[in-house]
Amino acid sequence: MxxxxxxxxxxxxxxxxxxxxxxxxxxxxxxxxxxxxxxxxxxxxxxxxxxxxxxxxxxxxxxxxxxxxxxxxxxxxxxxxxxxxxxxxxxxxxxxxxxxxxxxxxxxxxxxxxxxxxxxxxxxxxxxxxxxxxxxxxxxxxxxxxxxxxxxxDEKLMDAATVLGACGTAFALRYIRASMQAGIEIGFDAKTALAIAAQTALGATEMLLKEQAHPEQLIDKVTTPQGCTIVGLNEMEHEGFSSSLIKGIKTSLRKIKEG
Ligand SMILES: NC(=O)c1ccc[n+]([C@@H]2O[C@H](COP(=O)([O-])OP(=O)(O)OC[C@H]3O[C@@H](n4cnc5c(N)ncnc54)[C@H](OP(=O)(O)O)[C@@H]3O)[C@@H](O)[C@H]2O)c1
Incomplete structure (x- = not known):
């Protein structure tokens, strides 16, 4: 073409x-x-x-x-x-x-x-x-x-697609940046922390897309009862992790619609 x-x-x-x-x-x-x-x-x-x-x-x-x-x-x-x-x-x-x-x-x-x-x-x-x-x-x-x-x-979802798909790039990058900052606090230099955080996000995405699974099914594979992953995850949820993401996405959509 x-x-x-x-x-x-x-x-x-x-x-x-x-x-x-x-x-x-x-x-x-x-x-x-x-x-x-x-x-x-x-x-x-x-x-x-x-x-x-x-x-x-x-x-x-x-x-x-x-x-x-x-x-x-x-x-x-x-x-x-x-x-x-x-x-x-x-x-x-x-x-x-x-x-x-x-x-x-x-x-x-x-x-x-x-x-x-x-x-x-x-x-x-x-x-x-x-x-x-x-x-x-x-x-x-x-x-x-x-x-x-x-x-x-459907065209009525185009604004939602803009938020989830286009703005979503920035949201995903901010998640990786936060992981990187935490990585530095627990002992890695910035470069190594970023490399680990970015590759881990890529690996999780690959797994999700290739297995066509619900994220929670894969999370179950990583969370040992009383283990370190579940306590970290639950602490994030207590602090509003999922909620803040959902609110941010809805705020972005409101902004597009209001102009
Ligand atoms: N960035 C994203 O992630 C993204 C994702 C999805 C959709 N979009 C949409 O895509 C559109 C572009 O976004 P963007 O981020 O790429 O904006 P941008 O970086 O500002 O690019 C717009 C480009 O249009 C050029 N331009 C302006 N008037 C022109 C004209 N008369 N003829 C030819 N070129 C002209 C400008 O260059 P000159 O001033 O040199 O002409 C500029 O490089 C927006 O409507 C945005 O909503 C963006």
């Missing part, structure tokens, strides 16, 4: 790098106004340009990775050059109804919500589309399945 990514910032550049590294047969172009900031992408075979419309008529898929307030202007700029294309918008909070009204019907606009682990082939991407565009969304789902996982969700 010829893929044009408009907005080579944190997410757009991560998508470009992930697609360049983990997929084959795609020609990837990234645009942003300050191209000097993403010159290094050229070394990975990615085209970099400031002009949003140059060559866009050849694109099979256009990905929008710009801020919400930039969306209408960018659509007005590119739409005259597109006909019958798939546009996948990663823009948070801009609805399918708004996007498709703006597009005027000739192009299919769907929404995607990847996270920045897309760069490492490990995004949890959510996709939503209007019923008439579901078939056109399939190649996009297939593409994002090559850089992690991709699932179709």
């Amino acid at each position: 010829n893929i044009h990514i408009i907005g080579g910032g944190n997410l757009g550049a991560a998508i470009a790098k992930g697609l360049a590294q983990f997929t084959t047969g795609n020609n990837i172009t990234v645009t942003r106004r300050n191209t000097h900031l993403i010159e290094s992408l050229k070394g990975q075979g990615i085209n970099v340009q400031a002009n949003n419309t140059a060559g866009i008529e050849m694109a099979d898929l256009v990905i929008l990775a710009i801020k919400p307030w930039q969306t209408d202007a960018v659509l007005d700029e590119i739409l005259p050059h597109l006909n019958g294309k798939i546009i996948a918008s990663a823009v948070s909070g801009v609805t399918l109804q708004h996007l498709n009204q703006r597009a005027g019907g000739s192009n299919a606009i769907i929404r995607i919500m990847p996270n920045i682990a897309v760069e490492f082939g490990a995004s949890a991407t959510c996709v939503s589309a209007l019923p008439q565009d579901m078939e056109k969304a399939q190649p996009v789902v297939a593409l994002f399945n090559q850089v992690g996982t991709a699932v179709i969700i």
Whole structure:
């Protein structure tokens, strides 16, 4: 596919790098106004340009990775050059109804919500589309399945997907940072503590995904009666571990909905 990514910032550049590294047969172009900031992408075979419309008529898929307030202007700029294309918008909070009204019907606009682990082939991407565009969304789902996982969700859950999947990256990293800090307090140097905490989180995730198990089933395997794991876990729960995570996720969702 010829893929044009408009907005080579944190997410757009991560998508470009992930697609360049983990997929084959795609020609990837990234645009942003300050191209000097993403010159290094050229070394990975990615085209970099400031002009949003140059060559866009050849694109099979256009990905929008710009801020919400930039969306209408960018659509007005590119739409005259597109006909019958798939546009996948990663823009948070801009609805399918708004996007498709703006597009005027000739192009299919769907929404995607990847996270920045897309760069490492490990995004949890959510996709939503209007019923008439579901078939056109399939190649996009297939593409994002090559850089992690991709699932179709109801658009009404897109904000929730943003919190759980995209903000979730920061939540998981904060868990690892806290583990690292505890590791230092119980005797490790910072580098070793981080390496152990990060690999342990990765190992737990691998186990969970490969065994398709409920987390609590796997926790049972680690908790010896009256042992050190269960006392630590219960102390964390007394201090509000699960509760604070749930409250944080709900607060993030409220923030998205309130704008
Ligand atoms: N970061 C994440 O983890 C994440 C995850 C999921 C979804 N999202 C969504 O993805 C979108 C982008 O987020 P981000 O974090 O990547 O923001 P960002 O780092 O600010 O990237 C936005 C990019 O758009 C470029 N841009 C602005 N106007 C443009 C124009 N007219 N033409 C071409 N490029 C233009 C900007 O570069 P120049 O100023 O140089 O043009 C900037 O690099 C947001 O809507 C966000 O909600 C982000």
